[in-house]
Amino acid sequence: MASTFAKRSRAARGAREHRGATQAAQIELSGVTKRFVTPSGSMFTALRDVDLAIGAGKFCAVVGPTGCGKSTTLTMVAGLDRPSAGTVRVGGQVVNGIAEGTSFMFQADALMPWKTVLEAQSQARAWVRRVGLAGFEDHHPHQLSGGMRKRVSLAAALINEPSILLMDEPFGALDVQTKAIMSNELLGLWEQTKPSVIFVTHDLEEAIALADQVVVLTVGPGTVKAVYDIDLPRPRGAVQEIRFQPRFLELHHQIWESLREEVERAYSRTAPAVSAEGGQS
Numbered sequence: 505m506a507s508t509f510a511k512r513s514r515a516a517r518g519a520r521e522h523r524g525a526t527q528a529a530q531i532e533l534s535g536v537t538k539r540f541v542t543p544s545g546s547m548f549t550a551l552r553d554v555d556l557a558i559g560a561g562k563f564c565a566v567v568g569p570t571g572c573g574k575s576t577t578l579t580m581v582a583g584l585d586r587p588s589a590g591t592v593r594v595g596g597q598v599v600n601g602i603a604e605g606t607s608f609m610f611q612a613d614a615l616m617p618w619k620t621v622l623e624a625q626s627q628a629r630a631w632v633r634r635v636g637l638a639g640f641e642d643h644h645p646h647q648l649s650g651g652m653r654k655r656v657s658l659a660a661a662l663i664n665e666p667s668i669l670l671m672d673e674p675f676g677a678l679d680v681q682t683k684a685i686m687s688n689e690l691l692g693l694w695e696q697t698k699p700s701v702i703f704v705t706h707d708l709e710e711a712i713a714l715a716d717q718v719v720v721l722t723v724g725p726g727t728v729k730a731v732y733d734i735d736l737p738r739p740r741g742a743v744q745e746i747r748f749q750p751r752f753l754e755l756h757h758q759i760w761e762s763l764r765e766e767v768e769r770a771y772s773r774t775a776p777a778v779s780a781e782g783g784q785s
């Protein structure tokens with residue numbers, strides 16, 4: 505499968521060099537705060553003072569406890585929502601609506617129930633094969649497994665060869681083996697065409713195996729706690745094997761210490777409520 509990627513990617517790289525402007529693509533959040541009005545009418549701060557810079561062609565993974573604002577961050581980079589304070593820039597321009605060249609793979613499947621796997625595009629068949637769904641072209645989303653739907657979403661996100669790729673737990677629903685295959689596929693594509701990526705995951709091993717930088721967000725209101733440079737050489741090779749390298753283990757240990765504190769804080773906020781509820785029953 506990697507060779508199919510390589511062939512297609514050479515063409516894509518030529519196109520990108522020709523276009524020129526997309527080479528400057530980069531993502532920058534400065535002092536970004538996001539507040540929501542809650543159903544009871546009060547204000548809720550989801551993100552606070554987030555500063556983050558992702559260079560052109562860099563792969564950034566974001567980890568943090570549930571509810572810390574990871575999906576909210578992607579939504580603003582995608583131009584689907586605006587910050588309450590601060591600015592989000594893509595390619596030097598303040599994000600103002602959905603930008604061409606940005607692909608967003610949502611946390612929930614964003615497939616259209618009435619459309620079959622194969623849309624009327626000549627490239628679609630090749631992409632469907634690439635994500636291992638040959639033979640399922642005529643299926644509707646409800647006729648696919650959760651993992652298959654994720655793979656259709658991946659093909660849909662990659663088909664236009666975006667310069668900015670936003671992925672919200674894209675492999676969360678996949679079994680371990682399929683997840684490894686899809687991670688390797690994604691790496692193969694990225695190493696050839698180098699879109700700027702923000703990849704949200706709860707899987708720290710996956711984050712380190714794929715990324716140039718791993719960003720740890722604090723418990724909500726989320727803000728950047730630490731940014732780790734992942735200095736593992738590229739090409740990385742198989743994600744299943746890299747995690748046994750001493751440098752990988754060292755980075756994992758270091759980042760996990762930082763992430764664990766935030767996960768424990770998030771848990772301690774909900775734990776008393778859970779035990780109180782339990783006590784009443």
Ligand SMILES: Nc1ncnc2c1ncn2[C@@H]1O[C@H](COP(=O)(O)OP(=O)(O)OP(=O)(O)O)[C@@H](O)[C@H]1O
Pocket residue numbers: 540541542548550568569570571572573574575576577611724
């Ligand atoms: N449209 C909205 N209105 C009100 N609150 C919202 C809205 N969107 C998100 N929130 C709140 O903002 C916080 C951050 O949500 P977000 O979905 O970004 O978290 P997350 O880090 O992606 O979590 P998870 O890891 O569980 O996916 C949560 O407390 C959520 O309830």
Ligand SMILES: [Mg+2]
Pocket residue numbers: 574575576611672
């Ligand atoms: Mg989320």
